[in-house]
Amino acid sequence: xxxxxxxxxxxxxxxxxxxxxxxxxxxxxxxxxxxxxxxxxxxxxxxxxxxxxxxxxxxxxxxxxxxxxxxxxxxxxxxxxxxxxxxxxxxxxxxxxxxxxxxxxxxxxxxxxxxxxxxxxxxxxxxxxxxxxxxxxxxxxxxxxxxxxxxxxxxxxxxxxxxxxxxxxxxxxxxxxxxxxxxxxxxxxxxxxxxxxxxxxxxxxxxxxxxxxxxxxxxxxxxxxxxxxxxxxxxxxxxxxxxxxxxxxxxxxxxxxxxxxxxxxxxxxxxxxxxxxxxxxxxxxxxxxxx
Amino acid sequence: xxxxxxxxxxxxxxxxxxxxxxxxxxxxxxxxxxxxxxxxxxxxxxxxxxxxxxxxxxxxxxxxxxxxxxxxxxxxxxxxxxxxxxxxxxxxxxxxxxxxxxxxxxxxxxxxxxxxxxxxxxxxxxxxxxxxxxxxxxxxxxxxxxxxxxxxxxxxxxxxxx
Numbered sequence: 001x002x003x004x005x006x007x008x009x010x011x012x013x014x015x016x017x018x019x020x021x022x023x024x025x026x027x028x029x030x031x032x033x034x035x036x037x038x039x040x041x042x043x044x045x046x047x048x049x050x051x052x053x054x055x056x057x058x059x060x061x062x063x064x065x066x067x068x069x070x071x072x073x074x075x076x077x078x079x080x081x082x083x084x085x086x087x088x089x090x091x092x093x094x095x096x097x098x099x100x101x102x103x104x105x106x107x108x109x110x111x112x113x114x115x116x117x118x119x120x121x122x123x124x125x126x127x128x129x130x131x132x133x134x135x136x137x138x139x140x141x142x143x144x145x146x147x148x149x150x151x152x153x154x155x156x157x158x159x160x161x162x163x164x165x166x167x168x169x170x171x172x173x174x175x176x177x178x179x180x181x182x183x184x185x186x187x188x189x190x191x192x193x194x195x196x197x198x199x200x201x202x203x204x205x206x207x208x209x210x211x212x213x214x215x216x217x218x219x220x221x222x223x224x225x226x227x228x229x230x231x232x233x234x235x236x237x238x239x240x241x242x243x244x245x246x247x248x249x250x251x252x253x254x255x256x257x258x259x260x261x262x263x264x265x266x267x268x269x270x271x272x273x274x275x276x277x278x279x280x281x282x283x284x285x286x287x288x289x290x291x
Numbered sequence: 292x293x294x295x296x297x298x299x300x301x302x303x304x305x306x307x308x309x310x311x312x313x314x315x316x317x318x319x320x321x322x323x324x325x326x327x328x329x330x331x332x333x334x335x336x337x338x339x340x341x342x343x344x345x346x347x348x349x350x351x352x353x354x355x356x357x358x359x360x361x362x363x364x365x366x367x368x369x370x371x372x373x374x375x376x377x378x379x380x381x382x383x384x385x386x387x388x389x390x391x392x393x394x395x396x397x398x399x400x401x402x403x404x405x406x407x408x409x410x411x412x413x414x415x416x417x418x419x420x421x422x423x424x425x426x427x428x429x430x431x432x433x434x435x436x437x438x439x440x441x442x443x444x445x446x447x448x449x450x451x452x453x
Contacts, residue, residue: 090433091433091434092434093431093432093433094432094433094434094435095399095401095427096399096427096431100431103431124316125313127309128309128310128312128313128316129309129310129313130306131305131306131309163397163398163399164397164398164399164425164427165397165399165424165425165426165427166396166397166399166400166423166424166425167422167424170407170424171338172338172407173336173338199305203308203309203312206309206312206313206316207312207313207315207316210313210316210317210320211316211319211320211323213320214320214323214324214327217324218324218327218328221328225328226336226337226338227337227338227339227341227360228338228426229338229339229360229407229424229426230426231426231427231428231429232428232429233429234429234430234431235429238428238429238430238431239430239431240431240432240433241433242433243431243433
């Protein structure tokens with residue numbers, strides 16, 4: 001079973017995540033394996049992300065039985081619990097009030113958009129190192145899902161910005177570099193549609209992905225390098241404990257859904273390529289002559 | 292399908308070419324990153340000026356549309372009476388700038404919060420603001436009253452009291 005190690009990693013992540021959540025709920029410091037709760041949370045998050053990526057890469061999308069449904073189901077479950085907790089259980093922020101609740105989708109979307117671009121980058125490097133079309137398919141899937149997430153990110157950001165900052169959009173470094181990211185990867189998808197030869201398409205778009213990926217660390221560091229309207233990254237020290245659980249649950253919800261969508265899109269890319277590479281069907285007239 | 296490209300000798304040529312492409316892509320990416328991260332863009336790309344920058348610019352601050360960013364000085368917010376809109380001081384470690392804004396500020400606007408104002412320096416010694424944006428910091432806090440008590444904090448208080 002190809003998904004065995006991934007399932008084990010996900011189970012470990014879920015267990016330690018549960019330990020941390022329960023301990024937090026009771027206001028005590030979690031102790032498992034003699035680790036402090038910060039370390040357990042990191043361990044849980046690491047196992048969860050590693051398990052999801054393992055699941056994505058262990059399943060060959062040429063095999064149509066690749067169980068993307070498992071990931072989609074987990075994602076919907078996490079997103080449902082996280083959103084319920086974020087909307088109805090967690091208290092509103094002291095100054096922002098109810099508007100702050102959009103954080104529970106905005107921040108997970110941002111993390112996962114950057115992760116999707118990172119997966120696309122990894123696929124591009126692996127393809128150029130060891131040409132195998134399955135990496136090209138996965139790259140296409142990751143870019144497509146990453147572009148959708150980046151677009152959602154900008155929309156959610158605008159909805160949050162209007163009531164807090166007072167404007168829908170401004171060309172501050174963080175927002176500008178994110179818009180550049182969205183359009184750069186959208187451009188790569190356009191490039192893929194223009195190149196008909198699958199080998200050239202794979203190489204060119206891999207090269208373009210590696211170059212476009214430069215923008216990802218720039219998006220991350222933009223709030224530290226330059227004066228910006230957007231605040232710097234938060235950390236557990238700057239966010240009240242009551243806000244942690246919905247944020248983390250939704251982050252994994254979107255991650256699992258993202259993996260499911262990348263699997264579907266990669267499968268589709270493979271099918272499309274197979275059709276392109278298949279010899280053309282004989283003309284009807286020729287068939288008649290043969291008979 | 293995955294082994295198709297690995298079998299023929301033509302694929303060896305392709306593999307070598309694709310590795311060259313990879314090296315090329317990495318070189319381009321690395322150069323671009325270094326230029327942006329360490330190069331002069333940091334100095335040339337300025338989203339807003341701080342009050343310190345504005346004072347240092349002297350005469351250059353007048354005329355052009357600029358953005359000014361800083362904290363709203365406590366006790367400086369004035370509204371109503373003869374004032375249309377709102378007036379306040381934007382401060383940083385190096386000084387203050389008086390700002391006059393005609394519009395209604397966003398709900399988050401208050402003392403000690405970050406703002407970015409867009410407009411021009413007036414010869415009258417104040418900043419005429421056309422667009423007022425509030426920039427909050429990275430802190431998100433639950434209200435202190437009427438919500439689940441932080442037990443750890445409470446234990447600490449009790450310990451301190453003893």
